[in-house]
Amino acid sequence: MFLYYLLAQFFSYFFSCVSRSAVENTVAKAFYVVKCLYLLVSAWQIRNGYPQLCIGNLLTHAYGLANMVCFKVFMAVPFLFELRTAIDWTWTDTSMPLFVFFHMENFFAVIYNLKCARTFEQSYPVPRGVPKGAIVKYMMGLPMILLIVFLVWCPLLAFSLLNRIGAISIPDKVRLTVQLEGYPPIYEIESQGSELRAMYPDELKYLTDTMSKRYFPFPNGTDSMKRSRDCVSFIKEYSTNDVLVVSFRPESEVPWGISEESMSALIEQLSGNSSINFIVTAEISRPYDSTKKEATKHTAHWSQEIAPNTTLRTQWINMLQNPGAGQTVSMAEAFPSYLLVPSEGAVVVPSPIVDAIQLNQDNYQRPLNASDRDWFDTLKFSLVNSTLGNVWVVQAQHPSQFTSVYFNASKITYGVHRDRTYVQTIAFVDKAFPSFFAKYLQGGVIAMYISLVIVIGRLIRGLFTNSPTDVMITEIPNPDFLLKICLDIYLVREAKDFFLEQDLFAKLIFLFRSPATLIQWTRYKAKRD
Structure with a gap:
């Protein structure tokens, strides 16, 4: 009968699949x-008869030792001990309440582990x-020492190798959008293909050499040299493949799609005293990630108010009223020349480079009230x-007060107006990490140490330290004797x-x-003789 059922199971499971072998x-x-193991145990029970009393x-x-290890694994599986005990209490005749039944099973687990330990010692x-x-x-001691040292060193190791591990995922699309708040974008362009290139080795070397020499001995020479070293250290974390030179065509890829009524409303708003913001948005897209089922996107927004009753507003109004008249409007401090694309999150500016540009310019005293985006x-x-x-x-223009820290964009090679240049920015791209690792690194080294001390530290401390009363x-x-009492309880319960x-x-x-x-x-x- 067993062989017949076994063959039936075989044909049922293996030949019922129509899509694969x-x-x-x-x-x-x-x-x-x-199923085979289950049937073997059932056949053995049928042959030998079911026992009237079943203990343990x-x-x-x-x-x-094998029993002790298997039992510890059984106890370590979440909810398995609780589920098994609840099932036993539900379908076993007993006079114990549920929670007393749990206490009894807990006593037996402790006593059984003690018995196994004493048997091993004997x-x-x-x-x-x-x-x-x-x-x-x-x-035993050396692996423990190495493990503890590694756990303490792990956050520093993760941050020191932050840009040397992970997968290279260079963005394949960068989109730049400029708009006046509440109205259709005035400039939209997407850079991809040949307009995205890795930085040349000589360009990266020039940037490194320039920043290494960008300091002044006095006053505050120590701070100036520290900023220079930090900037050089930051740049050296990236290879030429990790630094992306992004070039945007100067002409918007789509005509300005604004209706006549919206144009009138915009001119009216610029003529009045209501606030209006000038917004620049950059969206950087990495290649499609099959594990996330989407392409990772990083965005950044820079906004500045066009103050009322200023010459700047008048220039905007004149241009909108007379398009094609050769007029220009200059928006200062509008778009950064350097960007940092993190493994996750929004695009930011690279702080070490910014500090070296702003604070280490020789022969220039930066005003105390200067903007962070100067x-x-x-x-x-x-x-x-x-x-x-x-x-x-x-068209982009670098600020004149900072010298030797920018790369000039190349001129366009198409169309009639070949005197125009690309709008250029340089992006330092961090490597992409798995999502769980990126979230772990997102909080910074302090957050990593706190989580390490609280979670892993408490776990390890709990393995080696117990209450003194536990010794009893x-x-x-x-x-x-205690084990015999537990087995007797199971015996009389079955009886x-x-x-x-x-x-x-x-x-x-x-x-x-x-x-x-x-x-x-x-x-x-x-023992008595």
Whole structure:
């Protein structure tokens, strides 16, 4: 009968698959093996007869090392002990309430582990008064030392190798959008393909050499040299493949799509006293990630108010009213020449480079009230007529007070107006990490150390330190008597003698509540001749 059922299971599981062969069906093969083992145990029980009294379970019938390891694994699996105990209480006749039943199972687990430990000590006795050998000390102590040192060193190691590990994921698209708040973008362009290139080695060397020499001996020469060293250290973390030179065509790729009514509303708003913001948005897209099922995007926004009753507003109004008249509007501090693309999150400016540009310029005293964006490029806008409509043209200009720290953009090689230059920025791109690792690094080294101390530190401390009162239980020399009481409780429960079940459990509770009696009953008895 067993063989017949086995063949039926075989054909059922392996030939019911229509989309793939039986050899490739891992789930069906695993289920088939489990079913075979289950049927073998059932056949053995049918042949030998079901016992009237069943004490304990399969793992606790012996007290060897293998049983102890398997039982500890069983106890370590989350919710397995609780589920098994709840099932036993539900379908077993007992006089114990549910939580008392849990206490009983917990007592048995502790006592069983003690019995296994004492059995192991008897099987492999250690002579008293003999120091531990060098092999034992180095096999156990050295890995522990290395593990603790590694855990303490891990956050620093992660941050020191932050840009040397991970996968290279250079952006394949960069989009730049400029708009007046509340109105259609005036300039939209997407850079990709040949307009995105890695920085040449000589360019990276020039930038490194320039920043290494960018300091002044006095005043505050120490701070100036520190900023220079920090900037050089930052640049050296990136190879030429990690530094992306992004070039945007000066002409917007789409005509300005604004209606006549919206144009009138914009001019009216610029003529009045209401606030209006000038917004520049950069969106950097990495290649498609098959694990995340999407392409990672990083964005950044820079906004500045066009103050009312200023010459700048008048220039905007004149240009909007007379497109194609050759007028230009300059927006100072509009777009950065250097960007930092992190592994996750928004695009930012590279602080070490910014500090070296702003604070290490020789022969220039930066005003105390200077803007944080005084190193940004100025964007010059002009509105020209075309066959498709009005098109905005943008040209970038580096700030004149900072010298030798910018790269000049190349001129365009198409169209009629070849005197125009690309709008250029340089992006330092961090390597991409798995999502869980990126979130772990996101909080910084301090947050990593705090999580390490709180989580892993407490876990390790809990393995090696216990309450002094725990010694009364963990160092019981002879747990046989306690184990016999537990087995007797299981026995009388199967025999449905519930009065005796409660009496034996009360006896077990009394022993744990009375240390003196517990010591008396768990010590080894002296053998009489």
